[in-house]
Amino acid sequence: MNPVSEIENLHAYFDGELPDEERKAIEAMLTEDAEATLAELSLLRQAISVGLEAEAEKIPEARFEQLWDEVERTLERDARLQQAADSDVSLWSRVGAFFKPLWAPTAALAGVAAAAAIYIGSGESEPTENTPVSVASNDGPAQEAADEPMPLAPLQDDRIAANVEADEMPSNNEAEIQRIEFGGKTGRIDRIESKQGITTVIWIDDEDETLDSERAL
């Protein structure tokens, strides 16, 4: 057999395409003749080399360049990342990273403090004006005990007490009337909304005239 026919026979042999006679002949040659075996193996190596070269020729040169460029980019990127990782981090970054786990509890505590401040702040409103209160007349009678029948004993001089807190202004928050009885004919509860807030007004109708109110009682 010439080399070309031997290569073809080997291909056919490994593909199981040889007739029995030729297959047995090749097997006998491979087992009995060492030189022939080496020759066949050399031919086989040559065949593989030729096949690979043929496959390589099918790949365009540009493809290799693209692959190599990609490899280079990957290597450069890894090098940059490694360099950045190895470089010194600023002090503030380190401090920030150190306290990073503390943000959540600190924020929670700040929220609690803010809620407490709002709760306390809503307790009592501050007066909005600063007009002093003065007394226009002298005092009438006073009495400490409330359950005694009228007439009552005179009160102490209340002008002093009125003037002590004259610089404070009322909070003007609406009153919640829980129970009310009018001794006269009618009465009504109304409210006044002003810049100072809401003020409740109890109107007493102790005359014959009729008060026009939607909330007349």
Next chain:
Amino acid sequence: MKHRRTIFTRLFPRPFTRLWAPIFASSLVPLATVSGALLLAPAQAQAEATSATCEIHTVLAMKTGDGIPDELGFLAGQLRDDQFAAFKSFRLLESKSLKLKLGETGAAMMTSGHQLKLQLLDAESSKLKLHAVLASGEKVLVDTDYRIESNGILLIGGVRHPDGKVFFAIRCRGG
């Protein structure tokens, strides 16, 4: 990534540093509790108020004259409301004050001939619960229970007067 070994990292290895957040948070909890207690202390003290000081202002509303005097500036916003549009001028007749203890009743006899009784029924948080009775001679004009913010004003008015109508402004402060 390289890790520089500092004195701190040698003293406190990484498993220990991971405990900083819970340790710090747990140390802040009692601090926040104490701070909150201190902040809430005034409100708590206010909630325990067992007395009140009440001012009673008698205001005469007239259909003649002009304006609101300075001494009624604290009621100017209310007196300018449409409900008082029928009145041209106002005058502060008198002001009295009553010191009330919880459950006790105080009474003020006004020069207008009216008597106002006030009883402090309750004082919780910043609110006061009061019982007010306004009478003219033997006749009770109004008898009411109301709750109001400390330093809030309740107006009772429309009582006949030779020169117009009389209004009473009641302002109480807890504590």
